[in-house]
Amino acid sequence: MIALLVAAVAMQDSPVRVLELVEPSAPYIVVQANIKAPAQMSAREATAWQVLGRLLLLGTVEYTPFTIRDYGSQAGIPPSVTVMPDFMRLELVVPKGGLSLAGQFLYAMLTRPGLREEDIEKVMSQLESEEQSAWVSALVGIDYTYDKLRQGDVQRLWEHTFRPANINIVVGGVFDPGAAKKEMDYRFSAWKPNPDPGPLRFDTGPSPRLSVPGGVSAFYLQAKSMTPASQLSAARLLSVFALGVGRDSSMTRVLRNKLGLSYLQGAVLWPTRDGWRPTFLMVRKTENGEAKYSTQMKEALGEDVKTWTDETLVRAKAMARAAFERTLPDSPIWLGPNGPMGRSLSDHCAWRGYLEMVGSGSLREETMLSAMDNVDLDQLKEAATQTLDESNVGWLPGRP
């Protein structure tokens, strides 16, 4: 991934912050807008956030959804939106030379979305019937309710959050340096969002998820969030790799190989507005008397940390390097609900956009890796113990 980065230029004089990742050998251009969610949302607003993301693909004031999909799919990748509890990412992929087309659509989708009543109902119905896996449900942790939403709720949330200061745009691929900023400046200079959108109606937050469908249960340990650039994060970050990344991680060795409890277990650095939230997950078939497994998992991992040796340290560092420099199927670095970050241009753009959003835009992978290289075994064990000690223990029982 580091090699892919030919030029990353953050440009601040645009109404919307624009990052360029020029990649001359790319076959197309990826344009992503990252929009940050409000720090606090009511249950209804949290649902509206989910709906709003889908609505962006369902047409604007001037474009039908067919127009957006057909013209926006010319590179073979349709427009998409990734909605997380704390942010959303709208993506357009256009052929070489398509910056103008991308700018035109992006501007329309962000600043003049249709937000039609009938589409809201359609999206609510879709979202309500979709089921996330137990793994993702545990990471998201929210039980969305789809029965009380009106157009005004979505409109108000859009006016409140879709504002230049709350958005960054990342453009990656084949174009002349500066061309993406110029295009986005040209498009977004005319944007005049509502100067007084009014406050959100935060009362009580959304309900936490209490169960998951599909006959499987999720058991998790959830640590405190950390930003990638925060002090002391290197040892804690490395401890995530030691505990939950790879087939010789503590989680796989202990939970799968030794105890035979699970097939699916591992660590995820779940992206939130406050940074990564390390989460250690195990998913297994639902059974009676299963509540004990979360605590058992925490205790077993804590005991395993005591047995760590220099090999544990070497392995964790090697896994961290693999995750940041190459492809690691087990990587804990997620940028959305669909799995670990890969090496595609799209993932690369999403990574830079996320770092920018959490205030770590200047951070480079090599800096993180160097910091982790300096961690010794005692620091690793201390960080792992601290991470486990401070973790919330959770369990989402499965339902048929």
Place this chain on the structure above:
Amino acid sequence: MSVLGILVAVLATVPTQDAIQRKVTLPNGVGVFVEESKKETGFLLHLFVATGGAPEAEGQRGEHHLLEHLVARGPDGDLSKQLELRGMYLSADTLRDGIRFEIEGPSDQLDYAVHAMREVMKPPVVTADEIKREAGVIAQEDAVRSRASRISAALWDQGFGAGVSDPVGVVADIEKVTPERIQEVHKELFQPKAMTVVVVGNVDVIKASTVIAEVFGSIEGDGEPAMVPRKPVEQTKEGFAPGVAGSGVGVYVGSFGKQDTLAVIAAAFALAGETPGAQAVYTPTPNGGLVSVVYQRRKDVDDTDNTIKMQGARLYGNGRATLLQWLDTADRSEREKARMYGQMMTFEKYFRLQDIRERATEITRSDFAAALNKFLTANSVRVGGAR
């Protein structure tokens, strides 16, 4: 070494736009494909062991899957540890047509990885207790299968008969496997002529081919891989995927290389693009199989006919573009490319991804329309649906 021994059949060493490729068949029958790509920062080493699509016998379903789990540990049980200490990662999967093992790592570790992959080929020495514990892990694996995997499996049941081709297997059958039986299965399957080794990445083609030839050239066995053509069962109109909320539609296709298969894949991409959360599902194979569209909701599949009739004409552009994009992405991805070559080369030595792409560009509107019509209720297999 005999004269015949050094007469390795070099099929081709071809420079392409960004890469140098080499195809070799070792004297013992192991197929080798190496592609050097300086754009990459590491390599992906892939071993495909073809099982030829032969269904496992009643009462023995899941033996291939169990074998995959056991050999991936390595003879000493610490293969992953040794690899991960060096920045590499081993993964393994059992498919309908074979078992695949993959090691990813930094370029300077390729020799170690090739030798490690050879360790995977050694017969597993296990106890009955270890088999039972692994059967428990496979039961957990079965429980956490994705919705797409479950719906796809249900479609295959509809198309080819219940349980015939599901690679996960039956846990009760797996629990009954003895240590002696797993040795027999190993001997039956791990024949050199059934193996294809692929390396893609920032490697030297000649050096990589040489180390693979040294390490894999010594594997003995003269069993011929057989590909059992799949025969669709008499169609039932609809099926259900128990415990799964989604739905799906599947269409029979022949080999990946055929143009009508590619047209069906394009149609599946186009249909999936019309419904949020829908996915096109297909594993490239020289054998027959299904191309499926898997939906999030049980009722979504009911809209398929209407979409084809009302929107069919405008879907051609997106379907064809998405197919080409998928092939181009595979061409740029170490993993996807290695998987395609691994799966295809055992039976089609001259397989070239570039040829597939050329065929894909030739799909006409009428090819696409014909492929799209195969997804109509009357021509397809289905699970879910409100009717």
